[in-house]
Amino acid sequence: MILRDLIPHLDNPVVSGSLDTEITGLTYDSRTAGPGIAFVALRGNTVDGHDFIPKAIAAGAAVIISEQAPPDDVKLPWVHVKFSRVALAQAAAVLHGFPAQKLAIAAVTGTNGKTTTAFLTHHLLNAGQKRCGLLSTILYDLGGEQMPSTHTTPESLEIQSLLSQMLNNGCRAVSMEASSHALDQQRTYGLPIAAGIFTNLTQDHLDYHGTMEEYFAAKVRLFETIAAQPKGAMIINADDAWGRKLITRFEHTGRVVKFGYGVGFDFRAANVRFDLTGTSFELEAKGRTFLVRTPLIGDFNVYNSLGALAAASAMGLNLRETVSHLKNAPQVPGRLERVTEATTKFQVFVDYAHTPDAIENALRTVRSLRPRRIITVFGCGGGRDRSKRPLMAAAAEAGSDICILTSDNPRNDDPQVIIADAVKGFARPKNHVTAVDRREAIQIALENARGGDIVLVAGKGHEDYQEIQGKKHPFDDRRVVRQVMLQIAGNRDVERAEREMLREQEKMNRRPYDR
Numbered sequence: 187m188i189l190r191d192l193i194p195h196l197d198n199p200v201v202s203g204s205l206d207t208e209i210t211g212l213t214y215d216s217r218t219a220g221p222g223i224a225f226v227a228l229r230g231n232t233v234d235g236h237d238f239i240p241k242a243i244a245a246g247a248a249v250i251i252s253e254q255a256p257p258d259d260v261k262l263p264w265v266h267v268k269f270s271r272v273a274l275a276q277a278a279a280v281l282h283g284f285p286a287q288k289l290a291i292a293a294v295t296g297t298n299g300k301t302t303t304a305f306l307t308h309h310l311l312n313a314g315q316k317r318c319g320l321l322s323t324i325l326y327d328l329g330g331e332q333m334p335s336t337h338t339t340p341e342s343l344e345i346q347s348l349l350s351q352m353l354n355n356g357c358r359a360v361s362m363e364a365s366s367h368a369l370d371q372q373r374t375y376g377l378p379i380a381a382g383i384f385t386n387l388t389q390d391h392l393d394y395h396g397t398m399e400e401y402f403a404a405k406v407r408l409f410e411t412i413a414a415q416p417k418g419a420m421i422i423n424a425d426d427a428w429g430r431k432l433i434t435r436f437e438h439t440g441r442v443v444k445f446g447y448g449v450g451f452d453f454r455a456a457n458v459r460f461d462l463t464g465t466s467f468e469l470e471a472k473g474r475t476f477l478v479r480t481p482l483i484g485d486f487n488v489y490n491s492l493g494a495l496a497a498a499s500a501m502g503l504n505l506r507e508t509v510s511h512l513k514n515a516p517q518v519p520g521r522l523e524r525v526t527e528a529t530t531k532f533q534v535f536v537d538y539a540h541t542p543d544a545i546e547n548a549l550r551t552v553r554s555l556r557p558r559r560i561i562t563v564f565g566c567g568g569g570r571d572r573s574k575r576p577l578m579a580a581a582a583e584a585g586s587d588i589c590i591l592t593s594d595n596p597r598n599d600d601p602q603v604i605i606a607d608a609v610k611g612f613a614r615p616k617n618h619v620t621a622v623d624r625r626e627a628i629q630i631a632l633e634n635a636r637g638g639d640i641v642l643v644a645g646k647g648h649e650d651y652q653e654i655q656g657k658k659h660p661f662d663d664r665r666v667v668r669q670v671m672l673q674i675a676g677n678r679d680v681e682r683a684e685r686e687m688l689r690e691q692e693k694m695n696r697r698p699y700d701r
């Protein structure tokens with residue numbers, strides 16, 4: 187692209203230098219700058235990208251896009267803008283030929299349930315003959331080709347590149363998560379949204395946003411984007427207190443679709459029943475009643491299903507057919523994923539609950555399966571909202587018979603300090619066990635489990651690593667559970683037995699998305 191072609195797409199740019207400069211690529215990291223590349227300086231949370239402009243110039247960058255005016259001695263083409271994150275999103279769209287304009291995008295936001303709802307929406311759109319890409323915490327699906335994700339919602343430059351690959355692979359739709367970090371950092375700026383889904387808002391990420399109001403303000407941004415567009419549905423959980431605030435704010439657009447259990451909601455669930463194999467409920471929508479069946483279990487998955495069904499319907503799919511496709515939805519990796527077989531004496535679930543609300547919900551679901559006792563293994567992440575730690579412990583204690591408090595991803599924090607923070611939330615600390623080593627914690631849980639018990643291993647879900655002192659070590663809760671169960675059973679050839687068990691489990695779980 188030529189700098190001249192980019193300029194009309196930026197907001198009030200002040201340009202110096204030759205407009206005929208050719209730009210072959212973009213970067214926001216000086217370490218990947220080079221000839222032909224435009225370097226966009228971003229103000230970060232740890233450092234300021236503007237400080238790396240000299241490095242980008244030294245590396246041969248063709249153009250600088252920045253929130254600072256160029257110093258007098260610089261001859262290089264320079265674009266001075268008000269918001270460089272917005273400029274990055276705009277320039278990335280130009281560079282990749284505006285792929286989003288040719289894709290119908292469903293974007294899911296909220297504290298919990300984004301990944302699950304995005305996976306369900308992806309499944310429903312694909313099943314409804316709209317080839318669909320996926321951007322999620324677990325993986326990016328570019329329309330067949332899959333890769334592990336770097337972020338729940340990548341930077342705008344990566345989003346545009348991924349969307350253009352989806353388009354090349356024949357996709358017509360995209361299901362994506364819009365994290366609050368991404369919304370706050372304008373990673374999704376300029377994307378036309380066909381359906382925005384709000385799942386819920388409860389405490390998380392206060393280290394980043396400061397207050398719940400600020401956290402909510404980031405989520406609101408998605409709906410402001412839709413309101414500013416000529417069309418696009420706002421699919422909102424109307425049972426959630428923050429969801430109701432959103433509704434009040436955007437009802438005047440006439441584009442709000444309410445979902446939940448309340449009488450009169452646009453997508454309403456009633457008569458929910460579930461067991462180890464899935465959930466059934468009645469859906470009242472569009473003046474009709476549909477019988478819905480999903481292999482996912484739990485009350486919260488009723489919400490996730492409603493959000494996905496409403497999105498698929500808003501994106502033009504036939505509701506009756508869409509409902510029928512839900513029964514074939516895949517297991518979302520690490521979301522209430524059963525690691526044991528139905529015939530095992532006790533059941534083990536691995537789940538990604540890492541907020542107080544998610545732990546409460548996961549445990550409520552597990553309790554509804556009427557176990558003899560619930561043994562919960564959980565920890566709290568380092569380098570994240572410290573104030574949620576005691577609340578997670580309180581939620582785990584309230585919903586379990588025995589808690590085993592351990593490490594999640596300590597990242598750069600001291601694991602003992604994290605545990606000490608969490609223990610403060612237990613009303614009866616002496617009733618619970620702490621074990622800093624996660625494998626040992628899982629072992630204690632499984633050694634103590636008896637017939638009829640359920641063990642919930644919470645917090646890491648699909649993750650296949652544990653980050654300690656900034657270094658990632660291989661660790662997959664599902665794998666560790668299987669290994670420890672085999673060891674307890676006295677099986678000497680653990681690796682072989684594990685492979686056999688995994689084959690059985692794959693058949694059982696139909697996990698096309700897993701690595």
Ligand SMILES: CC(=O)N[C@H]1[C@@H](OP(=O)(O)OP(=O)(O)OC[C@H]2O[C@@H](n3ccc(=O)[nH]c3=O)[C@H](O)[C@@H]2O)O[C@H](CO)[C@@H](O)[C@@H]1O[C@H](C)C(=O)N[C@@H](C)C(=O)N[C@H](CCC(=O)O)C(=O)O
Pocket residue numbers: 214215216217227228229230231232233234235236238336337338339340341365366367368
């Ligand atoms: C807190 C946060 O969101 N951080 C993101 C942010 O990094 P940052 O602000 O710390 O960046 P920085 O290190 O200060 O650098 C500022 C700028 O200088 C540049 N730089 C830096 C060094 C250098 O030598 N040269 C150079 O040019 C950097 O490339 C960057 O553009 O901007 C970076 C570039 O976009 C992101 O990769 C980074 O995500 C980090 C890795 C991260 O962990 N983010 C998590 C918290 C996150 O975003 N999570 C959400 C999901 C959360 C949820 O819903 O649960 C997600 O969407 O993944």
Ligand SMILES: Nc1ncnc2c1ncn2[C@@H]1O[C@H](COP(=O)(O)OP(=O)(O)OP(=O)(O)O)[C@@H](O)[C@H]1O
Pocket residue numbers: 296297298299300301302303323338363385386486487489490520521522537538539540543544545547548647
């Ligand atoms: N609708 C929901 N309401 C409350 N809790 C939920 C909901 N859906 C899922 N959960 C719980 O939250 C956990 C995380 O779910 P999911 O991965 O779908 O959410 P997410 O919003 O993508 O999370 P993250 O932001 O960390 O990627 C699940 O393992 C489950 O325990």
Ligand SMILES: N[C@H](CCC[C@H](N)C(=O)O)C(=O)O
Pocket residue numbers: 338540566567568570594595645646649
């Ligand atoms: N998207 C969330 C994931 C948390 C996963 C949990 N295992 C942890 O490490 O705290 C975050 O980045 O805060």
Ligand SMILES: [Mg+2]
Pocket residue numbers: 300301322323324338363
């Ligand atoms: Mg997610």
